[in-house]
Amino acid sequence: MTVAALNSNPAPAILPGSGGVRGSLSDLFWRRPKLLLLLMLLPPVLWLGIVYIGSLFALLLQSFFSIDEFSGLINRQFTLKTYGDLLQAANLDIILRTVTMAALVTFVSAIIAFPIAYYAARYARGRWKALFYLGIMLPLWSSYLVKIYAWKLILAKEGILTWLLAKLHLLWLLDGWLSLPVVGGNSLSVSSTGTFIVFVYVWLPFMILPVQAALERVPGNLVEASSDLGASPGQTFRNVLFPLALPGIVAGSIFTFSLTLGDYIIPQIIGTSRLFIGQAVYSQQGTAGNIPLAAAFTVVPIVIMGFYLWGAKRMGAFDAL
Amino acid sequence: MTSAVSFQEVSRHFGSVRAVDMVDLDIVPGEFFAMLGPSGSGKTTCLRLIAGFEQPTSGSISIFGERAEGVPPYRRNVNTVFQDYALFPHLNVLDNVAYGLMVKGVGKLERQKAAEEALSLVRLPGYGARRPSQLSGGQRQRVALARALVNQPKVLLLDEPLGALDLKLRENMQEELKSLQKALGITFVFVTHDQGEALSMADRVAVFNDGKIMQIGTPQDIYQRPKTRFVADFVGSSNVLPPDFVQRYSGQHRWGSLRPESIRIGRAAKGDGVAARLVSTNYLGATTRLALDADGLRLHAIVPAGATLPKEGEAVVLTFNREHLHLMDEPG
Numbered sequence: 001m002t003v004a005a006l007n008s009n010p011a012p013a014i015l016p017g018s019g020g021v022r023g024s025l026s027d028l029f030w031r032r033p034k035l036l037l038l039l040m041l042l043p044p045v046l047w048l049g050i051v052y053i054g055s056l057f058a059l060l061l062q063s064f065f066s067i068d069e070f071s072g073l074i075n076r077q078f079t080l081k082t083y084g085d086l087l088q089a090a091n092l093d094i095i096l097r098t099v100t101m102a103a104l105v106t107f108v109s110a111i112i113a114f115p116i117a118y119y120a121a122r123y124a125r126g127r128w129k130a131l132f133y134l135g136i137m138l139p140l141w142s143s144y145l146v147k148i149y150a151w152k153l154i155l156a157k158e159g160i161l162t163w164l165l166a167k168l169h170l171l172w173l174l175d176g177w178l179s180l181p182v183v184g185g186n187s188l189s190v191s192s193t194g195t196f197i198v199f200v201y202v203w204l205p206f207m208i209l210p211v212q213a214a215l216e217r218v219p220g221n222l223v224e225a226s227s228d229l230g231a232s233p234g235q236t237f238r239n240v241l242f243p244l245a246l247p248g249i250v251a252g253s254i255f256t257f258s259l260t261l262g263d264y265i266i267p268q269i270i271g272t273s274r275l276f277i278g279q280a281v282y283s284q285q286g287t288a289g290n291i292p293l294a295a296a297f298t299v300v301p302i303v304i305m306g307f308y309l310w311g312a313k314r315m316g317a318f319d320a321l
Numbered sequence: 322m323t324s325a326v327s328f329q330e331v332s333r334h335f336g337s338v339r340a341v342d343m344v345d346l347d348i349v350p351g352e353f354f355a356m357l358g359p360s361g362s363g364k365t366t367c368l369r370l371i372a373g374f375e376q377p378t379s380g381s382i383s384i385f386g387e388r389a390e391g392v393p394p395y396r397r398n399v400n401t402v403f404q405d406y407a408l409f410p411h412l413n414v415l416d417n418v419a420y421g422l423m424v425k426g427v428g429k430l431e432r433q434k435a436a437e438e439a440l441s442l443v444r445l446p447g448y449g450a451r452r453p454s455q456l457s458g459g460q461r462q463r464v465a466l467a468r469a470l471v472n473q474p475k476v477l478l479l480d481e482p483l484g485a486l487d488l489k490l491r492e493n494m495q496e497e498l499k500s501l502q503k504a505l506g507i508t509f510v511f512v513t514h515d516q517g518e519a520l521s522m523a524d525r526v527a528v529f530n531d532g533k534i535m536q537i538g539t540p541q542d543i544y545q546r547p548k549t550r551f552v553a554d555f556v557g558s559s560n561v562l563p564p565d566f567v568q569r570y571s572g573q574h575r576w577g578s579l580r581p582e583s584i585r586i587g588r589a590a591k592g593d594g595v596a597a598r599l600v601s602t603n604y605l606g607a608t609t610r611l612a613l614d615a616d617g618l619r620l621h622a623i624v625p626a627g628a629t630l631p632k633e634g635e636a637v638v639l640t641f642n643r644e645h646l647h648l649m650d651e652p653g
Contacts (some may be wrong), residue, residue: 222409225401225403226424229420
């Protein structure tokens with residue numbers, strides 16, 4: 001546009017008036033940005049405050065009630081009796097089993113997830129990156145139950161895994177493993193090993209994605225700098241990559257750990273008849289009608305996660321954030 | 322004497338891109354060597370070849386006489402100051418500086434003492450407990466320098482280390498780097514796209530373009546006797562003169578270069594001046610830069626501030642000392 005063309009247009013007003021109600025409303029929000037923020041945040045804050053925290057509080061309250069063993073009615077008086085019930089050998093056994101399983105699932109998920117996340121963050125570009133996300137997310141799109149029943153078939157005695165191992169003449173390995181106490185059983189689908197495998201499969205994406213996000217934020221030149229200063233690849237992993245990925249690993253482990261702690265479907269379909277916390281909650285609030293004990297069981301994972309996060313913070317897991 | 326770094330016909334190709342193309346290079350031990358060129362000219366790739374982050378597609382590289390191909394970065398006694406410093410965000414300043422000694426297995430007390438000394442060397446004593454995020458850009462730069470120097474490298478590589486600093490700080494750091502290099506006697510290889518920086522700091526400069534070295538020489542060589550049109554134009558934005566123009570004044574049909582400060586501006590024809598028209602003037606403080614049009618040929622001249630100047634659009638006559646007209650190797 002030439003200068004002449006610019007000049008020939010009618011000059012716009014210096015301060016054109018606001019247009020109608022919508023105009024003055026946006027002017028108001030521009031002058032008072034906090035008002036807009038308040039209006040936008042009020043609904044979710046109310047939702048979180050009342051529905052989320054409120055129900056959590058109600059749950060906590062329930063756990064301090066007790067059940068009258070004769071009438072089966074809830075005695076609404078504060079007592080620690082229900083927590084005392086948690087310490088019975090059978091209940092303690094459930095807690096210990098669940099926590100051990102959750103810890104193992106988390107540990108193994110982290111080990112499997114790291115190389116995948118590292119590849120995705122460092123090397124995958126364009127189409128390969130899309131394929132990575134698709135590969136990680138695709139299992140999440142299908143029904144949880146379908147996946148678990150599919151695994152039941154895979155792990156069954158007549159399943160594809162047994163068939164494959166037989167073809168490879170490795171059946172002795174499986175039989176040897178299944179004959180072990182605790183981890184073994186009649187077949188993988190009714191053993192704790194089976195439960196473990198399915199837990200790792202189902203929760204793995206929740207570990208991979210945060211670790212990948214954390215590694216993505218590590219500038220590539222930090223790895224180069226470490227190498228430049230004389231660190232072997234192993235030393236670079238220990239001193240640079242792992243500490244910087246730790247917030248992601250902690251975030252991922254919060255998912256895998258708490259999801260395993262709370263799940264009641266996988267151990268019911270795959271594994272032994274020994275209960276996990278989730279199943280205990282399910283049966284206590286359902287058939288047994290012992291809401292206080294169910295609530296007390298639910299508090300256990302919350303307390304464990306609290307300690308876990310506190311410990312992670314003490315260890316400096318969030319320092320790099 | 323063996324070279325600190327020696328390239329023999331080194332090429333590095335990325336697919337069809339020849340980032341570094343048949344480069345020969347010898348860097349003398351203890352010199353301050355600058356690699357100058359526009360972005361994408363291959364200077365940084367050359368630096369990365371010395372550091373070991375890249376491997377040559379062909380050719381051979383040796384560092385103090387030892388063949389370096391296939392040797393990983395962590396087995397080279399060469400350290401790098403990265404463009405954006407690459408300080409470890411999860412470590413404090415002292416641990417950053419001590420990192421190289423830590424991975425080599427030096428004891429905690431000893432390496433912390435060495436790191437403290439390196440921090441005093443870059444004039445940051447007592448900053449060890451801080452996090453890199455708590456430092457200014459200039460301070461981070463010094464930490465990066467200390468982190469490299471504490472390893473007592475044979476060659477220190479600097480990848481545009483002053484690029485992110487503001488002008489005043491950059492000038493201070495230039496002087497400081499130069500005196501540090503003199504005091505330590507370490508070979509410095511410095512990559513920059515800033516010709517002023519290269520000329521003021523380096524003992525020798527290599528000018529890069531399109532993956533090739535256009536010219537290697539002292540700053541005076543490069544500035545006063547550019548070999549090609551590219552060097553003349555890139556280093557100090559010399560006036561590049563076409564062969565027909567040059568023939569009139571030197572008798573030789575070759576490309577020539579004339580520094581803008583060598584041109585004098587007159588109002589009337591005196592002797593064999595070049596008739597031109599003043600197009601525009603740019604006031605630069607100490608000097609004024611004039612754009613001139615000599616019968617279709619665009620020329621630039623720099624005159625000291627305070628000189629009386631013709632008005633824009635006025636006819637002027639340009640004169641210059643014929644000794645200042647430099648003939649380039651490039652044929653016409």
